[in-house]
Amino acid sequence: MLAPLLRASPFPRIEDISTPHASEPTAQSIEDELTREELRGLTTIFLGRSTVLAILSLWALTLPFERSGGYLLALLLFGLLGALPRLLVKHGLKQKIILALFVLLDVSVLTFLLIVPPPFYVDDWTPQINLRLPNFLYVGIYIIGMALSYSPWLVLLSGFMAAVAWSIGFAWVASLPASVLSSSRKTLDTGMSSEAVIASFLDRNTVSLTIWYNQLLFIFLVTVMLTVTVWRSRQLVRKQVAVERERSNLARYFSPNIVDELSNDHSDLDESNTQYAAVLFADMVGFTSISEKSSPNEIMLLLRAFHSRLAKVTFQHGGTVDKYIGDSIMVHFGTPEPRNDDPVRALACAEAMVGEIEKWNEERKVEGLAPIQIGIGLHYGEVVVGNTGHTRRLEYTVLGDTVNVASRLERLTRGTPSHVMVSNDLVSAVNSRGADATDIMPGLYPDTSRRVRGRTTPIAVWCRAAKT
The missing domain is CATH 3.30.70.1230 (Nucleotide cyclase, GGDEF domain)
Structure with missing residues (x-):
């Protein structure tokens, strides 16, 4: 007990004393925040996807409904696939399992939209032609969009699923009775003339394996670069937090100007x-x-x-x-x-x-x-x-x-x-x-x-x- 001079207790309670280090981020708190950032990334992806789908839907509505109705339905399905995983994960369900499932559904629907000719194209348009169109680049855009999730594993999973789904779609088109398989190696081995090579390329039923190889290589390169980019960004965040933690620890013993x-x-x-x-x-x-x-x-x-x-x-x-x-x-x-x-x-x-x-x-x-x-x-x-x-x-x-x-x-x-x-x-x-x-x-x-x-x-x- 203290003397009457000091009355009750002249000393502050321990919780009243400033302890800056008490709120320092721990390794677990950093990982928890990165996980929350992944969830916020799903929201960003959903908003971006919804904007793109809304633009495509407005374009499709300019066509007769009997020709664009099925396409609009597919766009709606694609939009729902973007909303459901975000809602399910937000409510605490198994995050990685849910996301993996919907990524598979995502790339499956996307592959279907890119390969199967929409009803408002010209008559006699074939899936084989779609395989040679630049619309395949939308697969790359899809993988790039996944980088907004701030999750390396999700980018890697998306690239893998995209490669599998696109390969399955490619194999389906190649197996159609009207499909004619070709490749650059076949062209060299058979000694085809220049006219024959051009004619084969322009044939609406030609399916080029060389194009498929290049498409897979494109998916692989985009996936690897984005995965490394997202991983490095997370490492930089961890490094910056570690630096700030060190500065905070130094500030407990040194003045701010000395810490600098x-x-x-x-x-x-x-x-x-x-x-x-x-x-x-x-x-x-x-x-x-x-x-x-x-x-x-x-x-x-x-x-x-x-x-x-x-x-x-x-x-x-x-x-x-x-x-x-x-x-x-x-x-x-x-x-x-x-x-x-x-x-x-x-x-x-x-x-x-x-x-x-x-x-x-x-x-x-x-x-x-x-x-x-x-x-x-x-x-x-x-x-x-x-x-x-x-x-x-x-x-x-x-x-x-x-x-x-x-x-x-x-x-x-x-x-x-x-x-x-x-x-x-x-x-x-x-x-x-x-x-x-x-x-x-x-x-x-x-x-x-x-x-x-x-x-x-x-x-x-x-x-x-x-x-x-």
């Missing part, structure tokens, strides 16, 4: 360099007394809530969270790439941190909880930036006197009504960039009574006046 550098495989982070940066330290005032009256789990929950709020504000202002040190947070602006407005954003971030804690305290007051106090120190100057530590456990950080000064400025807030102590160097840097430090942080004023300990060279200090 790591994700882009920039080697510059391994090279130390000297530059100017703004350094900010923020600390929970009175944390020692709070921790004496709290359990380890409660302390951890409070720190996570405190750090998460400050980190959120830091990221909003383009800062880098260097590290969490107990109840403190170290932030710098100007890394990994310095920007002209680094001191401006640092001062604005400090002001926003104070506002964030005040907002949090209002929420805690409603719950009858004790307020949380914060102390912030800010300095701007030259630092050394780079990785430190072992090659297997690196830490991207900034080092130098600027860091020490910022930390000591934060300690100056102890026992004072001011939440923020800012070095004159940072205030001057803000003003030199065309901004007004007192506009960014209202109530900021120079305090000559403050002195940074451990310094031979005095540093002028500015304080943020406490609200009354």
